[in-house]
Amino acid sequence: MSNKHGARFISFASPKGGVGKSTSCLAIAGALLAQGVKVRIIDFDQTETIWRWYTTSPAAQQIANLTVEQGPHSDHGDYISSLWGGATDYVLLDLAGSLSELTLMIAAFATLTITPAKVSEPDIIEANKMANKLHAVARRVSKPINHRILLNEVPNIVSRDEVDLIEQIDSSNLARFQTIIRRRSSYSKSFSRGTLPHFADPINPKAIAEIDDLMREIDAIFENDQLKAAA
Amino acid sequence: MKPALPTKKMALGVDPDIMQTMAAVKEVAQESNIPTVVHPKISTSTAAPSPVVLPAPPAPLPDDVAPVVAKKVRGPKPAPVRRTSVDLPVYVIEQIRSMAYHDNKTKRRVILEALRAGGLTVKDIDLEEGPADA
Numbered sequence: 529m530s531n532k533h534g535a536r537f538i539s540f541a542s543p544k545g546g547v548g549k550s551t552s553c554l555a556i557a558g559a560l561l562a563q564g565v566k567v568r569i570i571d572f573d574q575t576e577t578i579w580r581w582y583t584t585s586p587a588a589q590q591i592a593n594l595t596v597e598q599g600p601h602s603d604h605g606d607y608i609s610s611l612w613g614g615a616t617d618y619v620l621l622d623l624a625g626s627l628s629e630l631t632l633m634i635a636a637f638a639t640l641t642i643t644p645a646k647v648s649e650p651d652i653i654e655a656n657k658m659a660n661k662l663h664a665v666a667r668r669v670s671k672p673i674n675h676r677i678l679l680n681e682v683p684n685i686v687s688r689d690e691v692d693l694i695e696q697i698d699s700s701n702l703a704r705f706q707t708i709i710r711r712r713s714s715y716s717k718s719f720s721r722g723t724l725p726h727f728a729d730p731i732n733p734k735a736i737a738e739i740d741d742l743m744r745e746i747d748a749i750f751e752n753d754q755l756k757a758a759a
Numbered sequence: 760m761k762p763a764l765p766t767k768k769m770a771l772g773v774d775p776d777i778m779q780t781m782a783a784v785k786e787v788a789q790e791s792n793i794p795t796v797v798h799p800k801i802s803t804s805t806a807a808p809s810p811v812v813l814p815a816p817p818a819p820l821p822d823d824v825a826p827v828v829a830k831k832v833r834g835p836k837p838a839p840v841r842r843t844s845v846d847l848p849v850y851v852i853e854q855i856r857s858m859a860y861h862d863n864k865t866k867r868r869v870i871l872e873a874l875r876a877g878g879l880t881v882k883d884i885d886l887e888e889g890p891a892d893a
Contacts, residue, residue: 608777609777627793628794629784629793629794629795630795632793633780633781636780636783637777661787661791664787664790664791665780665783668783668786668787669776669780669783684862684872685875685883687883711862711863712863713863714861732861734861
């Protein structure tokens, strides 16, 4: 859902760690900042990946219109209420790699929840678990919850098994982005160099192209929501 | 005497939609035994270290018992390799180098992948980086 200020909340949630939540969060943050919008990242992950990225990197702190903060470790209910009431522009929520009530709550509130997953069975099973829980919440509130799987770190050459897995996802009720994020050093460089793919020097045009494709899909989801709300 | 007001915090001014979603999430979490929060508590105080109990050293093996050696797990092995050299246009070499840099791969892998894409047989295991590439 979006609030009265039209803020858009994108959460990155998976019950499994190491799937690329923080990496894709930063990639999308960079794409949004390149569009000239304000981005607020809230790091709820106990590993503090993004918080550490921001606080230890002077380059990151100099990116205009970007703020990074840590989520609270308690009083989540009040925090979520005030966040949803007062936020503006884009709020990206990087959640812990585990399934908790907090993760589920933030994912349920978000305008869009993205579950990154590598093309591997353990990642897809966990993504499916996340989708099931969100569907259960959606049924109870009688409102759809936008949830998409983002296939991440896909190698340039995929094996027959990996193709089968993608086909299984497509034939299931799991919704995924058509854009797939390839395994590229430009994503890991976000952390080692304290920047974002869109602000790297030099930029990797292939990485930028796929993030921009992903952003087009995200924008289409938001526009669709707006049309439904207006109807 | 009036009864004391309940100390329960009232959700004044909270959007009913938010309340409904929170209630639904709590229901689903309870049904599925999902924990409330899984953040480990970060301790700010330093506790005195507990005395460390060292495990007893293993008893020496009798002389007539052969030590157990874990069997090596055998899997598919990469094919033998041989060094070869070909003269390529400089701009092609430059593209191989650039692609390897951008995709974070070895030049060997870039070439093998291109050959495979061109129809040659290159097994997955032979795409992996060998000791020579490390």
